[in-house]
Amino acid sequence: MEPSGLYALNDALLQQEDLRGLNMLMGFSGFSDAGQVVSQITTELLGQLESEPVAFFDIDQLIDYRSRRPRITFAQDRLTDYQQPRLALYRMKDALNKPFLFLTGNEPDLQWERFTGAVLKLVKRFDVNLVAWVHSIPMPVPHTRPIGVTVHGNRPELIEGISTWQATVDLPSAVGHLLEFRLQEAGRNVAGYAIHVPHYLADAEYPPAAVAGLEHLGAVASLMLPSERLREAGRDVERQIAEQTQGSAEVQAVVHNLESQFDDRAQGMARRSLLAGENDELPDADTLGAAVEAYLASQEKENDGGGS
Numbered sequence: 001m002e003p004s005g006l007y008a009l010n011d012a013l014l015q016q017e018d019l020r021g022l023n024m025l026m027g028f029s030g031f032s033d034a035g036q037v038v039s040q041i042t043t044e045l046l047g048q049l050e051s052e053p054v055a056f057f058d059i060d061q062l063i064d065y066r067s068r069r070p071r072i073t074f075a076q077d078r079l080t081d082y083q084q085p086r087l088a089l090y091r092m093k094d095a096l097n098k099p100f101l102f103l104t105g106n107e108p109d110l111q112w113e114r115f116t117g118a119v120l121k122l123v124k125r126f127d128v129n130l131v132a133w134v135h136s137i138p139m140p141v142p143h144t145r146p147i148g149v150t151v152h153g154n155r156p157e158l159i160e161g162i163s164t165w166q167a168t169v170d171l172p173s174a175v176g177h178l179l180e181f182r183l184q185e186a187g188r189n190v191a192g193y194a195i196h197v198p199h200y201l202a203d204a205e206y207p208p209a210a211v212a213g214l215e216h217l218g219a220v221a222s223l224m225l226p227s228e229r230l231r232e233a234g235r236d237v238e239r240q241i242a243e244q245t246q247g248s249a250e251v252q253a254v255v256h257n258l259e260s261q262f263d264d265r266a267q268g269m270a271r272r273s274l275l276a277g278e279n280d281e282l283p284d285a286d287t288l289g290a291a292v293e294a295y296l297a298s299q300e301k302e303n304d305g306g307g308s
Contacts, residue, residue, distance in 0.1 A: 003117035006062070007055040007089075018099045019054065019126050023221040025100060026133035028087075030068065030107035031174035035197035035206030037213050040230060044214070048226040050093045051078035054101065055122060057087040062108035062115060089122060095224040101128065107175050115175065116182045123188060130155075131183055132220045133176045134213045136195040138202035142258035143241060147212035153191035154184045173289045191220055198258075201241075207234035213240055247304060 027038040053115045073081040074223045087105030127294045181191040218225040
């Protein structure tokens with residue numbers, strides 16, 4: 001089936017010259033969004049920057065509603081606020097009025113190859129200069145150290161010396177991985193950024209990791225992306241975590257152990273995997289959970305309350 005049948009274009013924008021030769025950012029919800037990094041970045045960009053839709057994807061062809069049921073609110077005697085899944089390409093402008101493209105929304109459950117073919121058609125049509133995408137993964141790292149990242153793609157100057165974890169592993173793929181793979185095959189410039197989130201904070205919103213993602217995307221695409229609100233939220237979160245960890249000597253010891261492992265690897269000339277090693281054992285998430293339980297619970301309560 002023709003890939004272009006998956007999307008509808010905004011004809012009013014197609015003739016504008018500033019659609020061609022831009023950099024494209026990508027982020028999809030639904031795959032290993034540790035710390036809710038992609039969700040936070042998407043909310044921040046669409047909420048803070050000027051945007052216009054360039055293409056809407058036919059979500060009914062791409063989503064399995066029964067495996068990922070959309071949320072809806074029951075308000076006493078009626079239904080409200082149906083959260084319709086979306087997947088769209090936007091033309092946006094950064095804080096300095098520089099245009100770029102942003103592909104974001106629900107990761108497709110179905111028709112990955114056709115969806116990838118559709119994105120490649122759009123990349124070719126608008127002569128996209130560089131595609132950069134972000135996702136996040138839980139890692140055995142402490143929240144007291146700088147956020148790490150693993151960079152991949154076909155531009156050595158964007159990769160060398162940046163990654164804090166390099167290894168050869170077999171892992172479940174996301175549609176972003178497939179897009180990167182097909183873009184490389186097509187000879188298109190592409191870079192992916194996997195943000196490292198402390199594994200004991202992976203289930204909650206962790207703004208510092210979202211800030212790191214924005215910084216990497218902004219740097220690679222030469223964009224001024226908004227991050228101040230996330231920075232402030234991150235400072236609040238860090239204060240909460242610090243207050244909770246101070247009350248437990250056991251948790252402090254576990255965090256200190258993570259810090260020692262992190263610092264030892266950072267000092268080595270050859271970086272080793274933070275996930276694997278002969279004598280490496282991941283700290284029990286339940287141990288650290290005692291320190292962050294109140295924080296996670298408060299975030300879940302806030303999120304549940306925000307949707308009612």
